[in-house]
Amino acid sequence: MKFLPLLWAGLWRKPTRTTLTLLSIVVAFILFGILSGIDAGFAQALEASRLDRLFTDPRFGAPMNISYADQIARVPGVAVVAPRRGMGGYYRDPKEGMGVIGIDERFFLLRPEITITKAQLATLRKTRTGAVVGVYLQNKYGWKVGDKIPLQTETPQVNGNKTWTFDIVGIVDDANYPGQAGWFLVNYAYLDEGSASGKGTIDRFLVRIKDADRAAQIGRQIDRLFANSAAPTRTSSEKSRSQAGLQFIGDVNIFTHAIVGAVFFMLLFVTGNTMLQSIRERVPEFAVLKTSGFTDNAVLWLVIAESLLLCLMAAVLGLVLAKVAIPITRPAIEDYVTLLQTGWADTLRGFGLALVVALISSLYPAWQVRRLSIVTALSRR
């Protein structure tokens, strides 16, 4: 610690050079921070999708019958089956499409991440036209409990009217994506009775199974039940659906990993070069240090410590700036992947990287200083 002033003085010998080098490294860590955020968002999307939650969907688009639910429930290994029926619509702006999902209470057993209370559930059950909406929609449209919401849809009611009106009975959030829940959940019974056509149809069964390892097997068993019916099904786990859905983003993500690699490889050049230049100018100073009793290893460590100080300072600055930049960048890509704030693990990895860059880039200069002979160094004057 007592050498800190010495290191500090050495580091800022040429302020322009050190500042510019520092900024290069800071920029690399900003990039590292932001890309870590994308990485985390991607991982979260995969984690939030579960292997023990299966989706049974129509294989060719023809909707399934509600009676499938009982048949699926009898398949060994199935714990809960929740039918749902969706309806596309919009509120005021036709370009801002919204999915209305008709459900019953079983839905919440399948999606425990939806934070619904017993009281909200009871009100929804009592209110035929009730709707439970996510906080995202609440904020977007300024809705509150008690509001009557007219939605334009493509699904005509029995009287031919395509405008459905719902009463908001509760606002919920999504534990996996706090603040981003866009759910619009209504009573299946109301949707089914109110629609002019498609009585008793279901567009997806959510199936909770007891043993996640048997997902593929149970999926095949379910599909076999309806293989020769008018509406064959396709069942697979939510996880495999997400993997397929996120495959392209995943490819981009692999790509960004390569970028981080390239950037830090470039950093080795930048810091290595700076250290080398700085050491070259200070050859006589190091000779004086050695004369005054510093051992060869001590000067070696001095150089390495100087490089470490530079890289760690830059890492701290860069990671802090990344934290600031992430909320600003988020809206630009939120349609594709959630950009998460960096956590402790990322910070630690960042410091690890700083350590590696500092060590590798200072190794050669430090070695040169260690080998320095006092006589030749001082006689150069």
Next chain:
Amino acid sequence: MNAVRQIVAVTIIGLRAIPQRLGASLVVIVGMAGVVAVTISILSMATGFMHTIRSSGRADRVIVLSRNAQYEFASSITRENALAIADAPGLGRAADGKPIVSAEALTAILVTKKSNGLDFYMVLRGIGPEGLALRPEIKLTRGRMFRPATHELIVGKSAQSEFEGLEVGDKVSLPDGDWTVTGSFESGGSGTESELLSDSETLLSGLRANAFKSMTVMLARPDDFERFKAALSTNPALVVDTLHETDYLANQAKQLNGFLTVVAYLVGGIMGLGALFGALNTLYSAVSTRSVEIATLRVFGFGAAAILTSVLAEALLLSLLGAAIGAFAAWAAFNGNLHSAGSLVFRLTVTPALMGEGIGLACGLGLLGGLLPALRAARVPVAVALRAS
């Protein structure tokens, strides 16, 4: 004239000394190479993707969807609608006088990607009798065309190469039984190459459906669009949206394209900033090591402009070299690579324009990074610099 000779002479002196400052110069070269390679390769995804989308569209083709349907699957066109649309003015006509229109049925079938075993939905499109006249870009490359009223379909080349079970002779399962793949086609790398094609009436009955999803028509001339659109919107029996095929496709691709572009410019921009600092650093140190040399030149009568230009030339040359390496690396590594978003297959495309854009960016950064050091060099106080040695 004299000034030009001076600039050339000083620049050559400066450039000859670069090998002595190899380490520092490498910082600029490697930095610029990195920025250019990364920006170009991400943008090549966007370019390839947009190329596939755009080449699928033609100025004289128009797609008709039911009102407010944002995409084909959400749309529905009844037989009566289809007849009314085919009667509208402005349509191109085949040799036999029939309007070149195609009412299309759509379904999605599940296919497994060869590279990762994941399942994706792929579009099976039923086209009308004039469907091929409407899309002259479709060329059968293997096997034969499907025949109407039989369970037959043909498959796009991209779809065939990336997904399992789509070889000629393979069976594809549909609600009314197995359909046979009788041939494969290419269509100049357009999005259709990621689809399956069959006869629309046969597909409709196979799906037990009655209405088509969309209607695509060819205009006699691209200018006939307004006339055609007006005719549809004044027909009280039709509640439809009429869109240029190019606009429809661009709209479908907007989101993904936006994402890629944002990522490319975000990452490229941040890296560019880093490279800018690197260039500044290198050139400041170059100027600083050359201060005696520069002062001597000034004593000999070389002007400040000549010194300034020589530093800028060095910055530009190093950046250009780095950018060229980066652009070439991106081209060699990625150009033509097949990629897919969902079931849409496209090729990464590193176009000359894209390479030019990358190189231009690097040169701009290099000049910017050279400017301040160049000014410092031009203002080196002669006496101070010479005394320092």
